[in-house]
Amino acid sequence: MNVCIIYHSESGNTRHVAQHIAEACRGQLVEVTDRTEYGRLTGFLVRCKMARGEETTVVEPGSIDVSGYDQLVFGSPVWAFKPTPAIHAAIDTLKGCEGKRATAFCTHGGKPGQTAEVFQKWIEARGMKCVGNSGIHQKDIENEKKTRELIETLVKDLPSA
Numbered sequence: 001m002n003v004c005i006i007y008h009s010e011s012g013n014t015r016h017v018a019q020h021i022a023e024a025c026r027g028q029l030v031e032v033t034d035r036t037e038y039g040r041l042t043g044f045l046v047r048c049k050m051a052r053g054e055e056t057t058v059v060e061p062g063s064i065d066v067s068g069y070d071q072l073v074f075g076s077p078v079w080a081f082k083p084t085p086a087i088h089a090a091i092d093t094l095k096g097c098e099g100k101r102a103t104a105f106c107t108h109g110g111k112p113g114q115t116a117e118v119f120q121k122w123i124e125a126r127g128m129k130c131v132g133n134s135g136i137h138q139k140d141i142e143n144e145k146k147t148r149e150l151i152e153t154l155v156k157d158l159p160s161a
């Protein structure tokens with residue numbers, strides 16, 4: 001199975017997990033970067049406000065063509081109980097995603113809130129089938145057992161090592 005893992009990560013936790021998923025399923029990684037300049041003092045609140053409002057933002061790459069993949073995996077940190085504006089923008093601007101199987105994961109600090117439901121809503125709004133949704137606490141990202149469980153929820157039929 002040909003898997004594309006599309007993720008946003010600001011401080012590296014989600015990137016770390018995405019890299020493990022890619023290794024396990026021999027998938028292609030695409031990192032989405034947020035081009036918004038968040039102020040040093042107000043940045044935390046602005047990020048939270050944008051995430052709460054389910055806003056999008058300017059991202060790099062501006063659009064990802066996923067027509068060559070069988071399955072997509074989306075990854076995001078939790079910001080104010082929801083996925084980030086950057087991953088929202090990436091999902092919104094995908095090309096060739098209609099009808100594909102998709103799963104999503106988040107990394108969080110203990111309160112993922114509505115992240116799974118919101119991910120599912122955005123995935124289905126783009127005509128994909130949401131077939132799995134999971135999260136991992138930031139303190140568990142080095143835990144092999146928990147990471148393995150997360151990966152098995154997200155990608156079926158993993159190739160043997």
Ligand SMILES: Cc1cc2nc3c(=O)[nH]c(=O)nc-3n(C[C@H](O)[C@H](O)[C@H](O)COP(=O)(O)O)c2cc1C
Binds near residue numbers: 010012015047081082
């Ligand atoms: C702006 C902001 C808002 C956050 N809001 C939440 C939250 O609502 N719930 C939670 O469990 N963690 C929250 N966190 C913690 C992050 O989700 C967590 O540290 C995550 O693993 C960071 O991923 P990254 O290193 O890939 O950026 C927040 C972090 C930031 C920077």
